[in-house]
Amino acid sequence: MANKSLITRVLTSLFFKRANIGAVRYARNTRSLYQLIREALDKSGGLSGKNISVFREQLSIVTRLLKAYASGEYRQLPWKTLIRVIAVLIYFVSPIDILPDFLPIVGLTDDIALMLWLFSGMKDDIEKFRQWELMAQPATETATQPKVIKIG
DSSP, rough: OOSHHHHHHHHHHHHEEEEEEEHHHTOHHHHHHHHHHHHHHHHHOOOOOOTTTHHHHHOOOOOOOOHHHHHOOOSSOHHHHHHHHHHHHHHHHOOOOSSOSSSSSSSGGGHHHHHHOOOOTTHHHHHHHHHHHHHHHHHHHHHHHHHOOOOO
């Protein structure tokens, strides 16, 4: 097992297998999914370091994608990718996994590595969502503006 990469060890771990099973339940329960998103954002808020801003930006995009999916506004994400995203978030928020979060310095290594693996693996889905957001934004802004009615 020493020669396996950290990501391989995480993906084949009992902890991640349990997260995958739980992901299906989260995908079908909007309230639980929103709670998971909040927990992931809260946990990322406590991270610090040089490259954490890029990590948070990517996490923000992924959580917006999940919120749009849960609300029914955006359904262009394949089911398999949805489950993978949710499973990774479950693993990320769990304090007990391959490297328990309470271990100083190394405790979050597996969580962050797994999140970076996710972001890298779903670049195309993230880009499609960002394009959708850009296209949907003007329609949303226009819909909230009052209509002007010309008289005579």
